[in-house]
Amino acid sequence: MVLLQISEPGQSPSPHQRRRAAGIDLGTTNSLVASVRSGTPEVLLDADNQYLLPSVVRYNALKESTVGYAAYLQLSTDPLNTLSSVKRFMGRGIQDIKKLGSQMPYELTTQVDGGMPNFKTVAGDVSPVEASAEILKVLVSRSEEALGGTLDGVVLTVPAYFDEAQRQATKDAATLTGVKVLRLLNEPTAAAVAYGLDQGAEGIIAIYDFGGGTFDVSILRLSSGVFQVLATGGDSSLGGDDIDRVVAQWFSEKAGFSDDLSPSLQRELLMSARIAKEELSESIFTEVNVAGWTGVLSREKFNLLINPLVDKTLGCCKRVLRDAKLKASDITNVVMVGGSTRTHLVRQKVADAFHREPLVNIDPDKVVALGAAIQADLLVGNKPDEDMLLLDVIPLSLGLETMGGLMEKIIHRNTTIPIIKSQEFTTFKDGQTAMSVHVLQGERELISDCRSLARFELRGIPPLVAGAAKIQVSFQVDADGLLNVSAKELASGVESRIEVKPSYGLNDKDIARMLQESYGSAKEDMLARALREQQVDARRMREDLLAALKKDGRELLSDTEYSCLELTVRDLDKICDSQSYREISHQIEAASKASEEFAARRMNVSIKKALAGHSLDDMERGI
């Protein structure tokens, strides 16, 4: 019999009890996955010992997909069925995509309802969300092999400057793979975590994250394990891809190619541009040989070509400093993240802008996944004593359409999340019984310059004279940065709420269909997996409730209430091995309802304790 168990603080007593968690960096160019094993985060390798998975998906006529290097090699030979840089299409409408460049090596199908365009492939239409899910599946199975079992959850990173629609699309992709998303984490914040913990940095740090398709800059304050994001900014369609495009354009002009290039020539030019870019990080000129044209590109010329793009990132840096109410000289450290920071000009101009040499100690390709792995390990419950905490913000303001096509901001950019805010509106016509609520995101005043996220109607307002009804609209942004909006007429209590499913996103029906398709024959597996998850949930709930009763039950509950909850525990106990998904989920629901009041009382007690701690401190301090 074990009498005493001694374990390191923060480590679970036996390794097999550790839950399996991973951090996934779903990148524009490359994706990768990391996990914390024996206390340190490490990237997970594939069978060929590679950690980077090119974010390229190729479809064939049998509706099979290939992901990674094999697909990458077919980019210029099979351009229409080989999808790359899919991340740039996530949560975007056709109008946004047209802004990315005049020519695309794809065939796109436009959606009638203005949703995300699909790629036309031999396997049929493929949405960006489905293609991303294919990449995620490869990374999930890589982790499950490395960690020896089903994942308990993942932290999925997104560019900090991603808006609602882009975040939702990313989460939808994870839903299609069936993996549990513990949290959507902003990429620069993930990088800060990896840096902060590895280098023990304190103070104000700027994370300059220039990736394949997105640019983010975040300013954080690090003190004793708390990572507080002060401000974030960026451009969700500015990255290494754009560098490649200007260089390819230059090649094309020099070679005298016509403006109307075939998809495979476009791809060839882009790939040569990328190779040239990478070579220019090492040497001062490079020879180019593309589609029968030979020439030389010097670093000097290259710098001239990409200078406007780099200046754009510096403009974002200025803005974010202003938002954080800081000067460049207040920054203790600048950390470089993302493959595009290997470019000479980028390093040089960032150093000039912040008056200091940026840090590049951790591989800029790995740092985000490593940070995400640390957060995943924590959230899944492997480190109960760890005091690390991330406080993040929303990148873009959220608001409503008001009279005259103007946007009224409810939650301003750089507000710390989670946050709940409400605003009162009134009717403007006598006898008005409905009000339409149009949810927007962006910084500009005109609604036409903002992204439309959702529209819904509040009906059943009592018919009163104009201005008499009071309609309260509440915005709730959760810790993933996802928005929930509800509207309520205060006098009558009529209410309407909406989980904001952005207009460019997928609706639940799409997701159900895609899940069905993606599992197909594996449908049985999915049902079995769902059942297993429910059983685990029921068991966990039983344990948690039991523990809570033991700790606070006698103190906070009457005898009747106590016995009622004991009964709930017994019911859960009976059900947790049931083979009926519905039976278990029904019981879980009943149990959570029965314990709501108890949970609220326990919360109140801890709040009181936390506040009482303050006044005690104050007395000691003599206030």
Added chain:
Amino acid sequence: MNFSCDYFELFGCPINYKIDLVLLDKRYHELQSKFHPDRYMRESLHEQRLAVQYVSFVNQAYAELKSPLFRAKYLLSLQSINFSDETHIVHDPLFLMEQIELREKLADIRETDQVSVALEKLKEDASLRYTEIQEMFEGQYNKNDFQVAFDSLAKMQFVSKFLDEIERLEEELDDF
């Protein structure tokens, strides 16, 4: 849940316009460390929701106490004096003249030779004025002169909006 406690009580700070920002940050981190949804990942859905609500309240309270303008508004609201931008009129003609001049300067600034330098100077002047008004507010509030403090708050609002406009112009100049 008890959301009724006032913001100052929440952070264990004395009810005063002058605030110890270091203490505020420390308390804020303490509360966040205890109640952030990340800490409730293993709890029931209901508890997770309660945590989100409570931390939202903490975030809101922190943001308002941190801002010189919102802190002033909040202090007066504790005295049942509610400030709304539309209804309050500043009666100080000298102050108004000065504001008109500042705004004219801002409107003409694009024609200046060195826009960013001129803008920086204007920002400095306005920030200085902003601090002065805050000090005025503090004195009046401490003497329980709430109506007079209310006038200062209105002035603060004026200058704060002006500073916002400067920032918007700076942003515009950054975009090329």
